[in-house]
Amino acid sequence: MSDKNIRIPPSSDDGLISSLVYSALNTSKEHLLRPANPEWIDEAGILLVRECLSSSFNQKIVLQQLMEQGFKHDTIVDYCIPLAATKLGESWVNDTLSFSEATVGSANLQILLKLIAENREIGFESSNGKRFLICVHESEQHTLGALVMGDMLRRQGHSLKIKLDAKFSEICNLQDSNDYDAIFFSCGSYLSVRETASCVNKIRKTFRYDLPIFLGGSNIEKISEGIDLKDFDLVTSSIEAVVEYVEKQRGKEPLGLLGAY
């Protein structure tokens, strides 16, 4: 009997085959429903803006809605929430939203992010994660970007201290006590980029050693135009670029370091 003619006896392993088929279908479903299409993300962003501005906003219902559309938690954090935040900002610039509405919308996005982060089990044992200090300078009022980036880094096994409303002296004290692998500043406005750049200039004078410092933000290229950013090692919103830079700069920590938070 040739291999082509081998058939599984119908009576023996029907259950096993069904189980295999369902397993394969479920795996495919996850792949197929992954919103790789930018239009899907855009639709999710519009949905989020609408829900976050609604007086009956409920983060659990919104999350459920997005998940029913096939979005995974990580996709919501990495793509949908930042896009919705950008849309809120654009709406203020277009004067279709007042700044108080944009603030409330942004706060609701933050609540959604917190819900996702709380529900997620982060792998606790991290073999070679870095230690970052993420700062939002006191001149900046937008904190969502820093929190989104924090979630991304934590998922990769890095350990973070997120310092909001950060003053120069507080940043120096934290760096002095903990010797972080790098400091990352998140900015959302021209004024805060200017103030952050001035703060980083003072940090450079305080810490003479080669401390990697980065600047990021969803619209960073535009809002930093004309500002002297020479004190930053990189101006980017790419997590990969930041981690790669730090890997090269500081090498890998000993394996088996506990605590991915």
Next chain:
Amino acid sequence: MNQKPDTTWKFGSIPMIDPEYLGLVLATSSDIALLLNSDTKISSILVNNAEKSYGNLNHWIGRKITDFLTTESIPKIVTAIDKLESDETVLYGLELNHVDNAQWQFPIKYNIHRLGKDGQIILLGRDLQSISENQQRFVKAQIAAEESIEEKRELEAHFKVLLAKTNDALAFVNAKSGEIVFSNPAFQEFFFNDDMNVEKTSMQSFLANKTERKGFMEKISIAAHGNYDVSEELNTNNGEVIFSITPDIYRAAGQQIIICKLLPKTIRKQGEKELIENLLATFHNSPDAIIFTDVKGQIQYTNERFLDLTNISRKNEVVTKNLSEFLGRGEIDLAIMLENVMKSGAVKIYSTHLKSSFGTKIDIEASVSRNNADTNGLIAFIVREVSSPGNRAGVSGANTNLEKNQDEVAAKELVGSATLKEIVTDTTDVIEKICIEAALEITNNNRAAAADLLGLSRQSLYVKLSKFEM
């Protein structure tokens, strides 16, 4: 079909306003009004008299409005002016942030209108500072909330590491529902199969015997309130046997939680399984008291026999106390034993007393050993009761009587042959010599320790050693 009524005023429906009144109307109907030339330079400013916080803005006149706007606001005014220039009407309000002298900012919501064909534009603004201040307070509150979440995260990381690094099997159980709130990896490894989700599982569900499940939580709860251990063998679903459970109750967020430390009878390392079982059984059942302390003498573990000897009812009362508190000569005894064990690794026999909680003293002999060469290793004390002369009476009553008779003969011979003072002086010397010999023996000839033991200065001890030619 309903049509919206035209709410705009038609020409002639309102009277012509005299120029001298128009300024006042504009100044009072808005908080700030700006008049722009066709080149967007400010030609006039009207500020409501009630609005004092802007200060003097006369220096704006003759300069472009964009000189006094934040970067983010500039595109908004540019777009609006472009619309007006293309004969469009800007119906929406423009929210602009003014900036003057670096840090000073104030937000204004403007309505923007053309005044005629010559390109003049008027901006009528409403102050948004109070809304802006509320928004800033809201953001501050949001930041404070985020900071507390970060602090919680940090504490959670410490807590998880602590649980992961603890070898004891620990489960935190809701006292009312009996559900396991969380547990540490050691607990999960010992008592649950890999595919089971421990959390939200009831504590009794891992017991194999259904009759043991009944009333199990009540038993734990009563033991927790009564501060005693549940010492019985309980079979679990995955084949392990619980040896004893130490429950403690506490309150957290209004809940009553029982933290249970479970001692499994067997552990998974097959090679050491029997040895460990036997060692544990020896530890628990030994007729000698066995105490493990740290290098400073803080008691870490002890068996039941030690509790018997010291008349203490619960282990909790001795754990973390210093062993010296139970020794006859207190810190001196402990210091001698620890010094010798650190030097030579073991002390074969050391005689002293053990003090019970009632103040009585028991004669004991202790042997001491170190479990590890490193500084964090535990020190093991094995303490056995030795019979005191009084206790020996029953065993060798005849000998005692004989000794007593001999003592009486000696006393009778001495009295009369020497004065009482001479007898006492001579006897005192003999006693001193015997005690010094004993102290030197106890301390392995360490004269400083012997002096401490005898309550003498080192100098006095040397004088006496010389006197007795020792």
